[in-house]
Amino acid sequence: MRKPPKPALVARRRRAATTPLVVILAMPALLFLVLPILLVIPMSFTAGHVVEFPPSAWGLTAYRELFADEGWRETIMFSLKVSALAVFLSVLTAGLAAIGLPRLRMRGEGLVAAVILIPLAMPVVTLALGIFQFFNQLQINGTLVGIAIAHSVLGVPYVFLTVRAALSKLDLALVRSAMSLGAGTWSVFRWVYLPAILPALLSGALLVFVVSFDEVVIALFISGPGAITFPVKLFTEVQFNLSPAIMAVSTLLLAAVVLSVVVGILLFGVRRTVYRIALGDGGGAGR
């Protein structure tokens, strides 16, 4: 006579039986999430000058128009400079703060950390309005430095979070022993802290770059002649008209995202890539 199967085994079998159903139930949500975005790809490969689906003739007109357009090239270059400066400022200030805060060993540490994270929760438009008014007094509206400073404020929380997470794994005995062996502040920073937080600094820098390169609202408020970022140009063009060139830009942006996610997964695996991205899951600056 066969023994009745163990309860855990029954449970596992049931689980396996319901799994396809759970996955199927998620399909509408998945399609809704992904399909609309993918739509821009075929629409960009048109031979004509209007946006249609499917294109009546396939071709690369959109890409040729895009690369021939001085305006797009200029704004992309400008945005790259803004984002590079923003990354530098965020990484420097947030990295130092993440190291220094626990060293203060004061009671309000959690409060200071919360204050540093404020830009994550702030409605971007409020920040944009305030920065516009203040930078107007400083007369740095419509300048590269002005936009970069504003973006670096948005970026600080991301670097701060990633570096803090890395530091929480650092054994403070290392710091203590280095200092007791006579290492000065600089040596401790260079030989103890920096190696421990370098990966965190890099992924933080990447997040800041993405935030800055995507940011529309602040850049729209404080843009000026000669200081128009790439997202602001895209935003204003979209409000008037959809051209094949816009489809081409969107396809390239999408390709960059897909590429970086795939590279991230190949380098770090799915779980760590997602963990790193989810660390920055605070609100999304570009909305």
Place this chain on the structure above:
Amino acid sequence: MMALRTIGPDVSGQSSVRAAAVAARRGRWGNLLWLLPVLALYAAGLVLPLGITVRRAFELGAAGWSDLLHNSLFTGAALNTVIDSTGITVVAVLLAYSLAAAIWRGGAIARASLTTLVVIAFLTTVLVKIVAFNALLRDNGVLNTLLQALGVIDGPLHLFPGRPAMIVAMVQYVVPFAIFPILSVMVRLDKRVEQAAESLGASPWHVFVHVVLPLTLPGVIAAALLVFVICTGFYVIPATLGTPRDQLLANVVALYALQLVDFRVASAVAMVLVVVVGVLTVLYQRAERATR
């Protein structure tokens, strides 16, 4: 100061102990230097800008604030914001729950591919999304062309520009945000609780309704609050996919600042936005902490 501590046992005598204490204190406050750069940056890019906004908002005076409450631009946008955010939150959390469940329960391949696609959707800039929904939902767009070709409708459905296009795009934008808090609760569920229910004869449906759903509710609440907070701040999507009637509070701030050049009213509306978002964020952090 940490060095002094380790050396501590070696030094004897009152005076050197006192000297060490003084040095330790100085060293400790010397660490403030680490925080100076971020403080300077925040002063320029956060504190002073907000200070000016608060001051401008108060310049409006009691009369100005009561005018604001009768300003149909403001009240209309406030109403839109509450209604749209609520609807979007409900739909987005449902969709996110189904995706989170599939990632949680799916096999290795399903899990990896679903996660990858969700992350790609999450990282895709909002600008690509508004381009996509514009192309999809306009009168001669993909959806209308398709439905007309299939003979489902005679004339085009007017979805863009307007509330339908705007809401669909906002839901699509927030779903990935809602997945993370729900999923983080799911992966920490103790499998044995489910197994216990099953071995006692509960059907899969019963297990879901009476075991899984209640246990994942904290994640759902955290996700809902996060989505609601994000919705209250939406600017780009309403500006590009909605009509002037569909605008939200953030758009009113921009309208008053950039078009009407009335910074007092703009600041006042921005303050309302900050207070609402601030309260919701505190609630979210409580809810998020409860999921751990």
